[in-house]
Amino acid sequence: MANTQTMANAIRALAMDAVQQAKSGHPGAPMGMADMAVALWGQHLQHNPANPQWANRDRFVLSNGHGSMLIYALLHLTGYALPIEELKNFRQLGSKTAGHPEVGHTPGVETTTGPLGQGITNAVGMALAEKLLAAEFNRDGHSIVDHHTYVFLGDGCLMEGISHEACALAGAWKLNKLIALWDDNGISIDGQVTPWFGDDTPARFEAYGWNVIRAVDGHNTAAVSAAIAQAKQSGDKPTLICCRTSIGFGSPNRAGTAKAHGEPLGADEIALTRAALGWSHGPFEIPAEVYADWDAKAAGAQREAAWNERFAAYSAAYPEQAAAFTRRMRGELPANFAEIAAQIASQAHDEAATVATRKASQLALEGLTAALPELLGGSADLTGSNLTNTKGTPALRVDDKGNVVKTEDGQIGRHINYGVREFGMAAIMNGITLHGGYIPYGGTFMTFSDYSRNAIRMAALMRQRVIHVLTHDSIGLGEDGPTHQPIEHAASLRLIPGLDVWRPADTAETAVAWTLALAQANRPTALLLSRQNLPYLAKSEAALDQIANGAYVLSEPEGGAAQAVIIATGSEVQLALQAQQLLAAENIAVRVVSMPSTSVFDRQSDEVQAAVLPDDIPRIAVEMGSSDGWWKYGVSAVVGIDRFGDSAPAPVLFEHFGFTAANVAATVKQVLA
DSSP: OHHHHHHHHHHHHHHHHHHHHTTOOOHHHHHHHHHHHHHHHTTOOOOOOOTTTTTOOOEESSSSGGHHHOOOOOOOOOOOOOHHHHHTTTOOOOOOSSSSOTTTTTTTTOOOOOOOOOHHHHHHHHHHHHHHHHHHBTTBOOOOOOOOOOEEEEEEHHSSSHHHHHHHHHHHHTTTTTEEEEEOEETTTTTTTTTTTOHHHHHHHHHHTTEEEEEEEETTTTHHHHHHHHHHHHHOOOOEEEOOOOTTTTTTTTTGGGGGGGSSHHHHHHHHHHHTTTTTOOTOOOOOOOHHHOOHHHHHHHHHHHHHHHHHHHHHHHHHHHHHHHHHHEEEEEETTTHHHHHHHHHHHOOOEEEEEHHHHHHHHHHHHHOOOOEEEEEOOOOHHOOOTTTTBBOOOOTTSSSBBBOSSBBBEEEEESSOHHHHHHHHHHHHHHSSSEEEEEEEEEGGHHHHHHHHHHHHHHHHOOOOEEEESSSSGGGTTTTTTTTTHHHHTTTTTTOOOOOOOHHHHHHHHHHHHHHHHHHHHHEOOOOSSEEEOOOOHHHHHHHHGGGGGEEOOSSSSEEEEEEEEETTHHHHHHHHHHHHHHTEEEEEEEEEEEEEHHHHHHHHHHHHHHTTTTTEOOSSOGGGGGGGOOSSSEEOOOOOOOSHHHHHHHHHTTTSSSHHHHHHHHOOO
């Protein structure tokens, strides 16, 4: 029979040894949560170390990601492809054991955590994905989607406002497969948290609609295991297990203090801790019998083999659904997606509608949501403004028993009302896509991307296909004024590495932006869309194909070589075309380039870029936003806005801030003078 205390001490020893060798890190949380980890990973977690991507595995999220040595120790001990050499290289360049857990970098890590509160929020998204997939694919006698999402989280996660956004939604959605274990140690970097964290956390979660198991001794493995078993019986509520622990457990002089939180214990204290724990083994030395107690490979293989048998029976009974489930969990688009994308772009081109690009987005989504059942939309209480709903995406609802409500024809809800929770929405979408099976998109006003920003950044860092629909993209929204008028936001979003930012000018550009966002499996996308109607910009079939390059020549001057290039995005492209005509009347020949995506254009070859932006003539950029980002294109002038806007009708603001064809033409002439 396994010795649970020795199993826990193996985690403690690895944590303090790795942090000591790295000369940095957080030993206290792993040492305090070690017994909780033994209870969960040793007695409940459904996983297979040989296949970290097994579809029906339980998901484990270490929300307090600074305690990363906990998960690295667990992955190593249970048999994942994380050898002891990687633990010895903790926090070193090129190792698989970064300072905070990173998905896609370390086998078995489900999400990148570190920014506190986002891990629990990702977990809400994972649990929601599991619930929806189960409702969509399970059939009587065939439960192919049936797993839990477990979270370890600390006081810091609960202090972050996003935890309120996410956990309130988890209660509303009755995510009974979500089980969070709170490491209630009462310590943060600044010391005892009671002066600044006096919340009645159990009552708070009960108010959210959670099942709360109070006052569990977090160092009693049997008590924690019993609480998990109780939580797994919940039929209609997520569960919070309150585990009272001592940070740095085992350290004679650091346990229960902030000194155990974020720095090595030191050689002398480690020696004392080894003695106190009865751990006589050297640094990074784990006895064979402890490895045997932890080894989960055989049990994991058996669990997956049993599930494979169930899935084979499901495939025989429901072959189409089984194929769709497999495709979607792999993150693959339908085999005919290229044809779907071409049809949607061609339809937008042929119809040549004058609509706001937020409406153009909805028009594209009508076709895309009909063709791709994995699209899961939503809005942060702005559905009627963001236009993220379609005919094929009924609203997500659950009944009093926690069941997903289906339409008369058996469809589940595919549009989520997130409420006024921009940050929560963005991080939940990260969790949905990390789980697999759905491609999430969510809408808010572009200026409120500030609320979502760190989750957008995390999607880019994790290389996840998440789509942000950011409408009301300029001072063109008018009377709502500077609080709602984005100025620096486009430039700011473009600075996030790995994020594709599109600001389309018409229906065709919007359709292409959407299809490319879906085709990019390893990067998120932000779509910046107008409130006001924009005319369709006449373009050739060749130009239509070139939108995918991120920038293309929309209009050449009639007769004679261009003397300058006007680069514009979104609603300002029409201004560039109007200025081109004014200049032509004065025998000044100008090329107009539409650049809906700087990030995509920047990835093109030198030849493609030179064909759009020749080096031998001056360039002028036009965009209703911060001018800073345009100078990298070697422009001679920018018609932009580097101050906050004002409250007035949009046409008045355009005139006031110089977004007129006459001013653009005048700027070109000044450059050429």
